Amino acid sequence: MIEYLRNNSEIVWQALQEHLYLALLPILFGFVISLPLGYLAVRFTWLYHPLVNTFGVLYSIPSLALFVFLPVILGTKVLSPINVVVALTIYTVALLARTVADGLRSVDPVVAQAATAMGYRRTRRLIDVELPIALPVILAGLRVATVSNISLVSVGSLIGIGGLGQLFTRGFQLFYLEPILVGVVLSVLLAGIADLIIVLVQRAITPWTRAA
Amino acid sequence: MITFEDVVKVYRGGATAVDHLSLELPTGKLTVLVGPSGCGKTTSLRMINRMIAPTSGRILIDGKDVAEQDEALLRRSIGYVIQHAGLFPHRTVLDNVATVPVLLGKTRREARNAAYELLERVGLSADFAKRYPAQLSGGQQQRVGVARALAADPPIMLMDEPFSAVDPVVRAQLHTEFLRLQQDLGKTIAMVTHDIDEAIKLGDHVAVLRTGGRLAQFATPRELLANPADDFVASFVGRDRGLRSLSFDxxxxxxxxxxxxxxxxxxxxxxxxxxxxxxxxxxxxxxxxxxxxxxxxxxxxxxxxxxxxxxxxxxxxxxxxxxxx
Incomplete structure (x- = not known):
């Protein structure tokens, strides 16, 4: 494995970068889309169940099918990385919009009302009170989405884009175990490190959850 | 002065919570709204800071209709204390107290400095400043709740069952301290409770409401004990009112x-x-x-x-x- 890494460091490094980019860009997009969606699902309670059900269905679409069909829908090239980014963004939203909604719903109504009675207007109440209190739930969802995305990127290699997944296809084609091993180890490592970073950030910004 | 002018609140579904309530809460005095559940006392209280809108009638503060004032600005000028305190769990005690001054545009530093003094006022040492609400007892949380309501020095305070979530010993202690505080501050206070003894002990005036949201009697505690307006008030006040009225003599x-x-x-x-x-x-x-x-x-x-x-x-x-x- 070390031998393989030494001889192919450039390919592996590039695959790793691509992997990171393909996994994390959708997290960013997904998070930005999920915040308003999750908020709407709480603000208009009748929206909650339709939204949650829709996200559930979206999440159940097999990733390979999505990778294959998206070019048809979006009009992108089959080999365009946009397909993977869009597909993973959909999964991220499916996971995160629900956690944002659940996080906001976890805010004690008494606390929300107290905020209103103190003189918070709606937007500032959301930013200063409700979102911070919802953070532990939202960040838990973010961890799941991040790890899930990092593993799903590899599936993209079956359509020719896929970061570390390309090491798998290469290994299969050559009947050669080393690249597969390197790919697996690196993507597990990547997922672990990303998860750890989120946990550390969470500890830093929600000190109150450990106070009791 | 807080004035209720023929205020009616009918909830969707037709339940009448407040039925033609006319009432004057004098400036600088503590008026207690008391009654059994379903008497509209909390609804009445929450109409003062527009958390609930009346179906008809007006509520005036010093002659100005609250309905014509900006909701958020109105609320920042009225202190609010609730049962279980309703503190922000993600903020330290100090930042909880600093909430309204910060909303009013004070810098965080100014607001925090002032918050230290308020903590002392409500009987909490500076050691509590950096703690989170989850680290406090119920009685301590309630003290922080009172400090938070007082932080912007509002002329008016609304208190919704502020002492009912703590045990009787702590409650008696909070009562004594609160009366002392009110003696210094002279706020116009509207307090809701279901506990007639608390109403008699704390109130300068007591408004007894009956189920269905009608005012049964508005009087001083002493008057209430000596001359209950009708059988409902008499039975609500309780049987040993003769003995209890001696506390005013x-x-x-x-x-x-x-x-x-x-x-x-x-x-x-x-x-x-x-x-x-x-x-x-x-x-x-x-x-x-x-x-x-x-x-x-x-x-x-x-x-x-x-x-x-x-x-x-x-x-x-x-x-x-x-x-x-």
Whole structure:
């Protein structure tokens, strides 16, 4: 494995970068889309169940099918990385919009009302009170989405884009175990490190959850 | 002054919470809204800061209709304390207290400095400043709740069952401290409770509401105990109101006899008694002493603690009877 890494460091490094980019860009997009969606699902309670059900269905679409069909829908090239980014963004939203909604719903109504009675207007109440209190739930969802995305990127290699997944296809084609091993180890490592970073950030910004 | 002008609140579905309520809560006084559940007391309170909108009628603060004021600005000018405190769990005690000043545009530093003083006012040391609400007891949380409501020095405070979530010992302590605080501050306070004893103990005025949201009586606690307006008020106030009304009568005029047959120490202080009273105590205290002391005698002491008189069972009864004439 070390031998393989030494001889192919450039390919592996590039695959790793691509992997990171393909996994994390959708997290960013997904998070930005999920915040308003999750908020709407709480603000208009009748929206909650339709939204949650829709996200559930979206999440159940097999990733390979999505990778294959998206070019048809979006009009992108089959080999365009946009397909993977869009597909993973959909999964991220499916996971995160629900956690944002659940996080906001976890805010004690008494606390929300107290905020209103103190003189918070709606937007500032959301930013200063409700979102911070919802953070532990939202960040838990973010961890799941991040790890899930990092593993799903590899599936993209079956359509020719896929970061570390390309090491798998290469290994299969050559009947050669080393690249597969390197790919697996690196993507597990990547997922672990990303998860750890989120946990550390969470500890830093929600000190109150450990106070009791 | 807070004025309710013929206020009606009918909830969707047709339940009447408040039924033609007209009421004046005087400036600088503590008015308690009391009644059984479903009497509309909390609804009435929450209409003052527009958390709930009346179906008809008006609520005025110093002559200005609250409905015509900006909601958020109105609320920042009114302190609000609720049961279980409703503190922000993600903010330290200090930042909870600093909430409204920050909303009003104070810098965080200014607001925090002022918050330290408020914590002291409500009996919490600076050690609590950096803690989170989850690290406090119920009574401590309630103190922070009061400090938070006072932070912007609002002329008006609304208190919704502020002391009902704490145990009786802590509650009595909070009552005493709160009355002392109110004596200093002289806020216009509207407080809601279901506990008539609390209402009588704390209120300058008490509004008794009946189920269906109608005002049954608006009176001082003393008047309420002496002359309940009807059977509902009488039964709500409770059966021992005669005894309780004695808490408003001072023992200053009660005639006493020279001390006789009581064991005293060399400074003249009585020994071995369950308790003594002073001129400043109420007749209720004296009555209680007479009933609980083995000899049926209550001993009065002067400012130095020395016994200066005593009164017996019969003498007290005669005095109480004489007051009726």
């Amino acid at each position: 001072s023992a200053a005029e009660l005639p006493v006899r020279p001390v006789d047959g009581i064991e005293l120490d060399e400074a003249g202080r009585p020994l071995g008694l369950p308790g003594v009273f002073t001129k400043g105590d109420s007749l209720r205290v004296v009555t209680d002493l007479v009933i609980s002391s083995p000899g049926g005698i209550a001993v009065r002491v002067g400012p130095d603690g020395a016994a200066d008189g005593q009164v017996s069972h019969h003498e007290l009864a005669d005095y109480l009877a004489s007051r009726r004439r």
